[in-house]
Amino acid sequence: NLVDHEIRHHRVQSALDYSQRELSSILSAVGDMVCSYNVSDYNFDFISPSCLELTGYTEFEFMDHPNLFFEMILAEYRPTVEEAFKNANPNETIRLEYQILRKDGEERWVSNSLTPFEDETQKHIICALTDTTAYHNLNELKSRMIRMASHDLNNPLSTAIGFFSLLASDLEGMLNEEQKMMVENIHRSHERMANMLEELLDVEQIQARINLDLKPIDLVQLIEKILQDFTFQIQQKEHAIEFVTSHSSIIVQVDPVQIEHALSNYLSNAIKYTPPQGEILISVFADDRHVIVEFTDNGIGIPESARDKLFQPFFRVKQQGTENISGTGLGLSLIKSVIKQHRGDVYYRPESQGSTFGLWLPL
Template identity: 35%
Template structure:
């Protein structure tokens, strides 16, 4: 009777069947209760499985025996035919590939967790001494600033700039790792009018310092996106900050946002240096900086666009850009609106 077979979902450990594991390593084997030559231990296995005969096929990957695929026959004591053996071998091959992929995925996940933890620990251990160095340097400057000549002042300025770059790098690494290590976003309705307003206002002072023409077009006040308002603010701030940073004094930066075909769109256009065509492919990779004439002395970590891409894609959206050297760039993204809109 078919219902005499083991219950669906019954798990068997390979450690419980060492005789079977040794027997089938070289290839498929079949065993029947009526066969008196069957090893008594294998005979008891067939009985425990409520079967009359079994076909056992090894799951082998690169000479490693991962497990076994067992086909049970409970209706009669019969010999399995070649076409049945061929079918089960095909199933075993697919099962082997699936098992190996699952194992590799688990190993990658574990390595990612270890990597993230090491980065967090290293950044934390570096942050405290870095703050100490910056603090003591500021104290020294309070006492010595009036006695430094031009060259010494330049040296100190370089030290301060180097410390600031290190601090920015650590903060960017930690932010990116935090975003990428999160399995799920704590989703809630995020008001895009509030996000864009906050981001654009925070960038206005930077643009004013460079005497740039700064234009902002806000979305309707009722536009909602499901996700993390903090992460989206961080991503948009990176786009606006990059546009201001890579646009010369008295240039033009426009922040615009609107709703189109069930999507919220956010773009930043600038009249900056632009990015050469041959340096655009790696823009969203970690630590990649597409240097162009005029940008050599502009500080940056090469992590901002990686963070933007990670945030937008985790919210179900997509990033895009276009750039022409000597003309400027447009960086933007779209995000799906909430289901209620």
């Protein structure tokens, strides 16, 4: 029996050693830095050798000095990462994007996923870091090109709009109906181009921002302010607006400028696509973890074939009743970018008549 026990033990140990070697080979081949962090004693149980290529440090340096992992994170991102490690919940993967300083002084961007799990006595976090420096460099290049192109186009376009307005004023009373229509079409085309450039820059600026300027704001008060800002458009189309909320005050930590921009876009769309004397309902609901904002209208609705493309950049629904509604197709994409940066999400829900566009944010 003792011999059988030793044989079984040897086989189990051999299988375990083989599995460890196989896992190590797989992790080395993947190229990402993978580690297991013991939250209970603030030490690393395992770090893949690929950490050397990403950080310039060996796995042994991290094992001997666990704080080195956090020290290499740039100071502006460090508190967020430390908080994520501290408060990570089991079975919930957290994704972070931040910069590190390599051993040789080079800065690199990394995408970091944290997946916590617990055994009988301790809490661990599986941490995977991917080098995203090349992506960020390309994205920055794209941003610069868009900003340059928009600037180079916007200046002559603004000049053209200004001169054309002066010319139209001088010609007032000298044009027949057909000529007036042509002048109005030219003016609208110029305005459309200017709006498209402005929205393109808005989307680019929002997508390019890594750090949000988070502040506590009252979401109910913000929506009331936005409604006041749109008073003229609402009265012009004689819309009936109803605003309902589960709480008289809902405090959220958000970037006020971006969230106001997103909510204003939702309301602007509801006004544009709801016929005169139509109804628009704005609903705000909050629980312990989330706040939900919905804009429901009794407008023309969205055909089923277009619903999965609604939040894509430059996509516009083409159907009867929308021919004379101006837009760039960037508004919903902008909303999605803003809300995703706040770790929330957006959605669409068809109604028996009209549509509901919504978003949720974490509290």
